[in-house]
Amino acid sequence: MQLTKYKVCNFKSVRDSGWIECNDVTTLVGVNEAGKSNLLLALWKLNPVTGGEIDVLHDAPVSKLTDIRTTQETVPFVTASFEVSDGDMEAITTELGFRITPIKNIEVTRYFDGHYDVTYQDKFPDIVIEEDEDSEPENDDISDEDESSEAILEQSTLDKIVIKLLPKFVYYSNYGNLSTRLYLPHVTKWLKGETVEGIVKNHEQIRTINVLFKFVNLKPDEIRDLGRDPKDIVAARYGYSNRTNYQPTADDIQQAQKAKEERTILLQSAGNKLTREFADWWKQGNYKFRFDADGDYFTIWVSDEKRPDEVGLELRSTGLQWFISFFLIFLVESKYKHKDAILLLDEAGLTLHPKAQKDLCVFFNSLAKNNQIIHTTHSPFIVDTNNIDRCKVVYVDSEGYTVASANLRDSDDKLNEQSIYALHAALGLSVSDILLQGCKPIIVEGPSDQIYLTAIKQALIGAKKIAPKEDFIFMPSGGVKGISGVVSLLGGKQGKLPLVIVDSDKSGQDAKKKLSSGLYQDDKNSIIEIGNFKQIENAEIEDLIPLEYMEKGINKLFNDIDEDEETFEEFYESSKPLIPQIEQFAQNYSMELDKGWKVELAKSAKSRIVKAKEIESETLNLWKKLFDSFQTKDKKQR
Structure with a gap:
């Protein structure tokens, strides 16, 4: 499900x-x-x-x-x-x-x-x-x-x-990070639900410890028993507390040697297994893990190719501690027993370096092929600006209660403005990426345009129709009136203006005229009009998307219409732009479309496009023609 x-x-x-x-x-x-x-x-x-x-x-x-x-x-x-x-x-x-x-x-x-x-x-x-x-x-x-x-x-x-x-559902927070060295008698008590005098229980960490020993496939007391000294074996056998008075036999010594050898091999095997499987997750370095037991202590040693000397896990970065701890939770609680588990990650990766936090976004997308993920953050580095539509803002309402909203502008006081600060900062960082890393900025009118074009980009790359040397970043301007302001922000050092995409409706045509007679009067080719690619009067970005990818979102808009009434699919005419038809259909049934319905429609379409196993070649060719124009306009600028 x-x-x-x-x-x-x-x-x-x-x-x-x-x-x-x-x-x-x-x-x-x-x-x-x-x-x-x-x-x-x-x-x-x-x-x-x-x-x-x-x-x-x-x-x-x-x-x-x-x-x-x-x-x-x-x-x-x-x-x-x-x-x-x-x-x-x-x-x-x-x-x-x-x-x-x-x-x-x-x-x-x-x-x-x-x-x-x-x-x-x-x-x-x-x-x-x-x-x-x-x-x-x-x-x-x-x-x-x-x-x-x-x-x-x-x-x-x-x-x-x-x-x-x-x-x-698998829940994980930072509070469950493993320590380097575990005292086995305490671990045994914790896993039995008992308390240790003088030590406050950390339930999240105990959960991770429990998962660790499941991964090793041993119990803490078993690890202790396998490593016992021969004299302890004799004392336990006869129940005497004074172990110094009784000497072990040759058989006792041999038994202890075999047990310790068994423990060493088991721990070595588990460490090798963790090393192999963790390598598929963590891309910040090639790490090697070794589990060791000495008396009553269980230790996790870590090394990597750049630092081959082993040190305890606790001496490595807290980011690595978080990742290895979360990995074990996921591995044991979901991967083997519940393949389709949904992962709930609380403040994931806050201890990671900003670059690693950005890599975490890519990791989440990879992990989500098999497991849905819902995660919380207040870090702009963990906000995926290519998928800003997947973000929900969480804030406190006027009565002090928690509210979640898909409207990223849904804030009316200073606290709520702070809630969306991470999103604004993330967009600011993406601007920095554009300026500093050579990405290609393309200004669009609004967030729905950004969502559609990002989905098209992913589909074209997936179908191997395009292989851009520099990433296309679509920046919403907040409407045609905001285009000039975003252009001034993104304008290149040599006066090179970013590409602008406008619809062919009245507002888009007016924006094109204004830009052509002003900011873009010497660079009119950098204004791309949707009508040049879809031969429909007043064409908009939605008209580049086949109805099959839009219909689920459209049907959701009109859920309340009776089954025996005309459906939108029956009402729709492919020779006319889609958005006015949706608005007219709603008017016919005296329905008021919710605020932000275009963005929700775009999100639904994007989900269908990204998940599509195969997209018709005619559609892909249309999309490729649009994206090829980005390169063509750029060459003309030069």
Whole structure:
């Protein structure tokens, strides 16, 4: 199942977060204390791989605790919407023993008492009656009721199967980083749930330690036992505390030697395994790990090709400590047992160097091929400016509650402006990248244009239609009026103006005239008009996208229209621009389109384009023609 959106309510600092749309990678951006972690923790407790117990005393908002603690069965704290795949439907069929009508989407809600509610899109599914094509009914008067299957589909049964198929959630924060040296007697107690006098429990770190020993496939007391001195073996055998009075036999010594050899080989094998598998993740260097046990101490040693001398993990960067600790959590909790787990990463990689933080964005995109990721950050280096549409701003509303919004301008006070600072800073950094690293800036009118063109770029590169020597960076200007300001910011040192893309509607035509008679009067070829590539009057960027990639987002806009009414697909005319038709269709049904609907439509289309296994050659050629013009205009400038 694919998580499409979720919302949190009645949980810690969150009264009602609002729906949070989820992509393959979703970034929650906000300042400290905005409540980002609470948005992850609630979702984790929907279906955690391990841990994640509901704790009403600490999970419910303090102001509502007295009410919630006595009505836990009626108070939900998280609702998530999932898209059901064909594979999920096959699994449901196997569990039921018969087929049902396809389920497209479900919503799962969890309550403070731990129980779930499942809601099915449109209506509860029906049993599919299997008919034998070769046989004919003996009596034409047999009613549908007589033909029904003997199978009975009870919602409680289907709900249990659906919940069983939900993806598991893995939560990880910086607080679970491993230490270099572990004292095994303490570890043994912690993993048994016991406390150690004088030491405060770090539950996150204990969880990581537990995962580490699962990876080694040994228990702390077993590691101690395998390394025991021969005299300890004799003392344990006879139960004497004074080990000096009893000498081990030759067999005792041989037994101890074999045990220590076994322990050395097992730890060496585990270290080699970690070294191999970690190399596929971490690209900041080739690291080698070695596990060692000496008496009651278990130590993690690290070396690399530049620094071959081994040192304890704790003496290496905190970034490496975070990465290795998270890697072990993911490896044990998700990769082997729950391949499709959804990863929830709280303030991921804040201890990494800024360059490594930027690499983390690339790593997330790679990891998301198999596992959806939702992560929080307040660092601009971890904001992927190529996928700014995947960011949600988290802030505190006027009543002190946590809210999440896809509107990156959704802020009306100083605290909220701080929440989106990381996004603005990230865009500023991308400008620096353009100026300092030789990227090609291309100014577009708005964020939806940026989203479409980024998706097209990724599709063309994936299809090997283009191999740009310098990356194309699409910079939204906030509308045609803002183009001049962005141009002044990005203008090259030798007076070279950046490319500008405008729609062929009235506002785009007016912007082109203004630029051509002013800033671009000596460089009119650097203004690219969409109408030159799509022969439709008043063409806009959306008209470069085939309807099949747009229809899911469009249908979402008109979900409330009755099934027996005309669909947009029936209303649509391919010879006319798309956006005015959407607006007209909404007007026909007296519907008001939500603010920012164009951006949401772009996000949906981008997701379909990026995930498409194959795109028609006619479409790819059209897109390639547009991107080739970027190079052509640049050559003319020179």
